[in-house]
């Protein structure tokens with residue numbers, strides 16, 4: 001019952017977020033601010049993680065390919081598939097649930113406990129639109145971040161594969177192009193967009209409706225991380241089932 | 246003018262406001278006093294529409310809040326300014342941006358006009374050279390004053406202050422009290438102030454409402470307090486020696 005009412009409240013929040021728009025000039029400033037805070041400030045960690053995950057995936061695949069009958073290209077192929085389909089969109093999104101998610105929950109939660117949200121409401125401003133809408137719009141750029149993650153991940157794979165002495169560059173690049181299915185790109189970016197929406201809204205929900213003081217802001221951030229990642233994982237399963245099988 | 250009729254507000258099982266009726270006149274500084282936990286903040290939040298009362302009505306001039314549509318309520322809110330007990334400044338904005346915020350949201354003033362207006366109110370609350378500082382970088386008393394500046398910058402018709410001078414030194418507190426009273430007169434604002442501060446009561450208490458345990462236990466002017474027979478009120482007001490002496494002096498006609 002508790003979960004059902006939370007889901008109901010979440011849906012109402014989404015609906016209210018798109019009502020009574022804030023003045024456009026103010027909104028643009030907020031959106032640029034959020035692009036900076038949510039996307040640009042995540043670039044470093046995403047590049048770092050993607051590079052090493054790409055590298056490790058390649059080493060693991062290479063070490064497990066002991067049968068000489070299996071062509072070495074398969075290493076490039078496996079790296080591409082796993083990075084494009086899962087590591088970049090899903091794994092990075094779970095990391096982002098920690099980084100961007102806890103930032104959103106704690107910043108909105110702090111505004112709640114220090115009555116800044118009340119101050120907005122007293123002025124007659126739709127605080128949900130003011131606070132959450134710019135985050136949703138900023139997260140429309142999130143697929144771009146995941147695109148970078150894919151590129152860097154494959155670069156990590158290439159370097160680890162070729163300079164680790166597992167295969168040569170030409171083999172890797174051939175594997176990278178083998179059996180390429182364009183629909184997979186659609187699938188990966190489709191789910192990225194869905195995750196982007198979840199990453200903006202679930203943490204916002206936990207911050208906006210929290211009660212208590214500074215201690216509770218910390219707790220809300222943790223809860224928010226758990227729920228955002230759980231929902232991302234389940235959504236990933238559902239989308240994969242629907243689109244790929 | 247704000248008229249309150251039989252206002253009830255509870256949270257779960259606890260009744261906080263138990264039927265309050267009173268009138269706050271325009272151009273007057275109306276004070277709400279009462280012990281910590283007596284419901285002052287909850288009362289004020291009902292007046293600004295942050296809480297919905299379970300029962301009772303609030304009139305702003307001739308508008309009954311409970312009859313207004315959502316957009317009429319929003320327009321009414323644009324006529325209100327509120328100073329929160331904790332300041333409620335926007336952390337992400339510096340002092341100037343905080344004060345400018347209502348202007349940017351609700352007026353068509355250009356940047357230079359907004360800047361002028363902001364400068365004017367910041368000077369009125371005695372704040373200089375802090376425009377570019379963030380709320381975390383100024384003292385609690387300064388935050389209070391920025392909060393007052395933000396509340397008055399768009400010339401509200403109704404001004405609500407939740408303990409505007411708590412945490413201020415006595416001199417600044419008096420300056421703030423007088424400032425609020427001046428503005429109230431100058432722009433003919435209906436001002437409602439929550440306070441613990443007996444100095445404020447005797448400085449600017451044109452009307453005083455004493456809340457006790459969710460009831461309106463007494464109301465009157467600062468002069469009437471000195472001759473009041475209400476024991477709870479007099480115990481509350483004269484808990485300090487100094488004000489007992491003030492009372493004696495008043496009764497002797499000094």
Ligand SMILES: Nc1ncnc2c1ncn2[C@@H]1O[C@H](COP(=O)(O)OP(=O)(O)OP(=O)(O)O)[C@@H](O)[C@H]1O
Nearest residue numbers: 256261279280281282283284285286287288330441
């Ligand atoms: N949001 C809320 N939910 C539940 N109870 C509340 C809420 N806000 C206030 N209360 C309760 O209402 C009562 C009155 O609180 P209120 O904050 O109005 O007191 P106050 O007179 O402003 O006190 P102070 O002078 O300390 O600020 C308290 O018992 C408080 O616990």
Ligand SMILES: [Mg+2]
Nearest residue numbers: 285286330407
């Ligand atoms: Mg209070």
